[in-house]
Amino acid sequence: MKFKGVLLIAALTLTAVTAGYVIRFSPLFKSDGHSADVLNAAFAEQPVGYINRADSIGVANPDLQHISIQLHPNTTEAPLAAALKGLVADKDLLLTVVAGQDGALGMVTDGAFDDALRSLCRLLPDAKRVYLRWDPDMEVPVQRYSWQYQSPVDYIGAFRHVAKTCRNTKPALQIMWSPAGYPGTEEYWPGGDVVDAIGISVNGPSELAATAFPRDPDLRTSLRRKLIRTRLMNKPVWVFATGNDSLVNAxxxxxxxxxxxxxxxxTWLFQEYTINPPKGRPANAPPLLGVYDPKQTLAGSKVVQAEHLFVDLVNIQTGSFARDFEAIVGRGHQVIVSVEPWRDGKVRKDSSVLQNTILGVYDEEFKSLFYTISKTNLPVYVRFAHEMEIPIHRYSWQSQDPVLYIKAYRHFMELGKGVKNVNKVWGPAGDRGSMEWYPGGDAVDFVSIAIYGLPDKNITDPTKQESFETIFNRKVWRMRWTSKPIFITEFGVKGPEDFQAEWLEKAGAVLAAHGEVVGVSYFNLADNPEVWGDIPPPDWGISQSTFDRFVGALKSGR
Known part of the structure; x- marks a missing residue:
């Protein structure tokens, strides 16, 4: 096989001397008993090239040699020096370093690898650029390597420790953070202060084994999506590929x-993204309390401040949206408006709703909606094409190209630009990969997430539902990139009343403790039976007494 530049693959492993060390890579030849050198082909990718937005998103051809090393806490300098012997003098170096035993993230953070890392860095040449790439493909939801399927916080802590340890030893070292570019990439971002470059991989074995998301139709689409997932980080992005020269050329x-x-x-894809604490609600004030309550069983409560409307195109065309909106305002409530751009009464092509939005096909309806909203001085929270990131086809705007969605969202919000009481709400479910669809901070005032107890639609036992806190922590972590206040426009729990009451009471305490949450709205209805097939749809409806227990916990914080 021919390689661009010179691709060297070396590896290093040591026989475990402590109980519990597990070697995950099978050696292709055995050591001589003194040297621990083995060929490690686990990360034998070829470099494809890189782009750097600082260079006007230019593309450069790679000129790297690549060495892949497996490291253990007791690795010494001799086998490391042997692995680095074949370096080509005039080539930059990509050094992939992987930890080869279970529990490595905690061991790294605790300093168990420090001596081995320092030994390695001392041996690296000074006369060339060296990228150190540590434990790649961490975000892929498989368990091929010990650092995969782990907490993002644990991975980030270990990565930062490696980066700081190596830089202290070799200040000129370039630290590369190297996800596969799979959905959820940004969850594992360790911070720009410890990252000099990003590496993403195409056609890697971890990703080929993953089943959490549908495969992209081709490698070109896959590569483009991977690059979009790194747009939040302003660093050069290298692309690596597993395969032959023909694949690399393509x-x-x-x-x-x-x-x-x-x-x-x-212009809008590469905004500056910095993770900062969002501006939240006033101290000691509970979040704004709303309900989606079409049967009006809770909306009459004195504590309710907002009501939620789901609006499609035909609702606007027939005037039913204006009537419902005016009724809510007449009750003195603020309004949450979830705009669903489909079910068009004029029979325009429903499957192309995002493209139709961009082309202005629905501008008449959207302008009418914003005109209705402008007739009140009360705040209105407008959410467009929600839950777009879930890889299903419940809504025609789901499972679509993220750039198409972002353009449609921005076009829609631009139509309401002059309406002063509009709060722009970006409303993913908060699932893995949500940030790929983020339309930019200039087009978002609040981020909405949905929290329902069911982790899987096939679970019928209500006691198998996740706690509000578990779901909340996972989803808010994903939204931290936006630095925007959180408005939970949908949440609910099914089951017997005592179970619902306990779940919601705990939810109220969580919400009271998180000042970044400025609003919550309970979904007081069963879901659409058509979506659930043979399984009974979950009923999130609650009694007034259960709602009161939730409100009490929300106000008291316990």
């Missing part, structure tokens, strides 16, 4: 095309 062409597309949309 990907180089794909990379050039992807760079052109990214440059075209760069």
């Amino acid at each position: 990907l180089q062409s794909d990379l050039r095309e992807a760079a052109k597309e990214l440059k075209r949309d760069s």
